[in-house]
Every structure is written in structure tokens, then in C-alpha cells.
Amino acid sequence: MPGDLHTHTTFSDGSLKADWLPRLAARAGLSHLAISDHDSMHSVRYGYANRLRENVRLIPATELTAFDFERGRRVHILCYWPDETCPDLIAHCQLMADRRNAVCRQSGRELEEIYPQFRLEDALALAQDGGVLYKSTLMQVLCDYGLADGIYKETYKPLFGKGGKVLHDPDYQTVDQVLDVIHKARGVAVFAHPSVYKSMELVTELALAGRIDGIEIEHPRNTPEDKQVLYQLAAQCDLLVTGGSDFHGRNTGSPRALGMCRTGDDALARLEQLAQTRKG
Template sequence: MAVIRADLHAHTTASDGMDSPAELVARAAARGLDAIAVTDHDTMDGVEEAKLQGERSGVIVIAGVELSTARGGKDIHVLGYGPDRSDPLWLERLSAQGKVRERRNELLLRRLGQLGIDLTLGQVLDAAALGGGGVPASLGRPHFAAALVKAGAVSTVREAFELYLAEGAPAYVEIPRITPEEGIRWIVEAGGTAVLAHPGLYHDDAEVERLASAGGLAGIEAFHSDHTPEEELKYARLAERHGLLATGGSDYHGSRGGEIRHGDLGSRTVDARALMERMKG
């Protein structure tokens, strides 16, 4: 089988991306990708539209998700490829993830109010809808950042994160989440393949080693737009040492206010054959 050039980490308007699922796949085709994984935060609502566009564009669409988990107040994301979208327990678990996100958003609005910024949920939803896909299934901090820019509270999305929304910033809300091990188990129990997302962003290689050796993971996202070349080599070797796949993706979200968060589509690609074989197994 020929090489399948794929970007295995991309977001759509189903969560905090700016491209609709169909637009994402069309863009992937225009950039010469053979495959694209749709990995929205805590939702798979964009997958069906993406697959239909994939059939039209001749692009393989891998159904995915990026689960929000945490340990010790630190966010850790787990990518899931190919979980059964008709599995009732999986759907129930995704719904529970959505409820946690809704509660976080309520507390975030309250925290901003305490800081003297009177932002409403309606303003956040309006900013989210500017992506062109209507109200997303999964509302996240980038939507709050866009609303803060639109309200004139900050000048850029980057400034919104630096001043208010990033981990450790005044408006950041720490809320109980499932552990990475639970997220991995959920994906595997739904028939999916679990990969640890962007390990370099956690600044905790001991945690990465623990998860890599604990069982359940099929891979490590070694190649990511926010990793340095040295980090990519380090995590590729870590994956090899533990018998795991070294996967990669851009973490594409599109352009918001002229800023591209993480990387542009196709800026990180890998041969998807090994992952697809693992998904079949």
C-alpha cells in the first residue's frame, strides 16, 4: 500500500475550529493530503459531514475525538481514533464530558465578571457562530477569547489567553475532570485507538512516561506544531521505546482574528497506514 499522507489532529466548527467539517476536508484535499482526522474537543458531531465531503473529495476521513482529561489540575488531552459512534455508553460518556464543559463555562463567565468583565453567554455564542458553522456542539476557551476581542476587552486572541484564559491566568477555571487513564479506557472500550496528544505541552515527561508504560495507549503524538524538532525526536524515541506509534498532526483550528493557533493544516503530517492498521486490529 502506498504512503497515506495524513494530518491526524484537526478541529472544526463542531468545537473550536473555524472551518466547517466539509470545509476542513475540502481544504485537506486542496493541500494534497490523502487523509485527515477530525478530532474535535469532546464531540464527534462533525464527523458525518466530514465523511460525506471526504467521499466527494477523495480524502480518507478518520473519525476522531480529543478528550479533555486532567490530573492535579493540569489538562491532559487524549486523542481517540475510530470509537464506535453508535455505542450507547460512549455517547453517554461524551454527553457527560459536555456537561462538565458547560459547568466550566458558567464558572468562567462568573470569574470574568469578578474581574470586571461583564461577558454574557450570548456574546460567547455569537462569537462562536462567526466560524460559520452555527453554535458549536463543544464551546471552549477560544470562543471566550473571540468574545473578549469582540467586546473590546482585549486586542487579540493571544492577549485574551495570556491575560485571562490560560492555565494559571486569573479567569482560568479548574474543574474536576476524568483522569487520562479513564479517557484512554473510554476510547478503548468504545473500540477506538487512544493516542496521547501533544506531550510537550504538559512540561511533565514523568507523566508522559507513566502513561506510555501503563497500557492502553496505542501511540504518542510526537509530531505536533507546538513541539520543537528536539521534542519531536524525543517523543518519537519514547514511543519507540514503549512499542507505541509515533503519530502527528497540526492541531489545526483555522484563523481567528488573523491568528492561526497551533499550526496550519498539513504543517505536520505522518503516514497513517500504521494507525489505520492498528484501528482495524
């Protein structure tokens, strides 16, 4: 049975608590699920603490954020089965939490000036599960108070879109730094959705250099043209091919059901075998 290896919860910018996702996975006929919250030890620890829920096998995971400074683009790298005690991984996640909180607090203070009913403290209360503020957290407060038309709809664009009046982005680590963290944690590194940030050149470089273990090819936002090239690249470099929905619950610009993109049985078995080999 297949698995969905890319999902998000209230540990980061998803709308549902982690306990809900195994239920949805079971209803979707999945055997495996990876809760892969952004730069989060919470999702890693949840996966290890809940190895089997609703007859669904959980894979400990997190989606780490990096920046390709050569091309000026963000990069997401999925990390599966890392050592949850790895100091470098813990430090990276804490660093990104601190940076996200700093910029979102600034955005929140600016929203208070625009919307008298908005309060940063209300957004902080919504972020208790993961302890990290996101743009979607701030937008949720605006939605709850009738001040926005949706998380990522028309109200969002002038606030947090390109050049948005309250947009502040955190600083990110380099791609090599993040990959080094994954390797130190003995995790399995899978390049996430290359089409999303136009990273086809980068993923090719990393694959040929042996820096990644796999590519997330089955993803809602990968283009058909890119997917064809990625399958050829994965075959050439003998890489894992994974699939995931990038599920965020209602916190998404378009409907994206858990399980809509999947990882096959062979890839799941190979992923677990590789993880076991790394752990020794």
C-alpha cells in the same frame, strides 16, 4: 500521500466549520484528515458520515481530555475510529460538555460585569455547532465588539491566563478512566503532543504498560529533544507514530497551518488496519 490527524473546528474551539477542512487538506496535498474536536461526538459522527470529501479520506476522531492527578497536569489523548454508538464514549463527551458549559457560563457572567457591551447570550449563539462554550468563544465576542486585541493576546492573559480573574476550569476524568473509555469504544488511543503539558514521564509509563497504541510525535509544540526520545520509545514499544498540526484556524496564539505536521503513509495504513481489527 500523508495525512493531518489532529485538527479542530467549530464543533469545539476551532474557528472554521468542519466542511472547510477537507478543502484545505486537499489544497495542502493530503490524502487523509482527522477532525478531532475536544471531547466531541460531533467530529466522530462527521468523520463517519463524510468518508471522502474533496478526494480526502476522513478518519473519525475526537481528542479526549484527562488529568494526571499525580503530576497535576492536563492530558490529551486522541481517539481514532471509535464506535460512535458506544454509551461510555457518548457519556464522557456529554459529561465534559456539561462541565465546560457550566464553567464558561460562570466566566461569561463575570465578563458581563467587566464589559457592559458583552453578553453571554451572544457567545452561546456562536457555540451552536458543537453546543459547547470555550474560552475562545467568549474571547471571540470580545474581539467582535472591539473589546479585545485577539483571541489569545494581551487581553486574554489577565482574564483567562494563570490566575485569571474569570478563569474557571472544569473537572476532568483520570487518565485511566479516559483510556478505558477509548478501549470500550474500540478506538485507537494516541497520546497527543507530550511536550505541551510536560508529560514525558507519563507517556513513557503508559507506553511501557501497553495502555496506548501510539504517540503524536510530529506536532508544532513538541520539542526536538522530546521528539528524539519519543521516537526511541515508539520503536521500543512498537507504537504508531502520528503527526498533526493541531489546527484551530485563527483561534491560536501563533500561525499553525493545516498540514504543517503530517502522518506518513505507513502509519496511516497501520492505523486503519488496527482499527479494522478492533471492530472485528
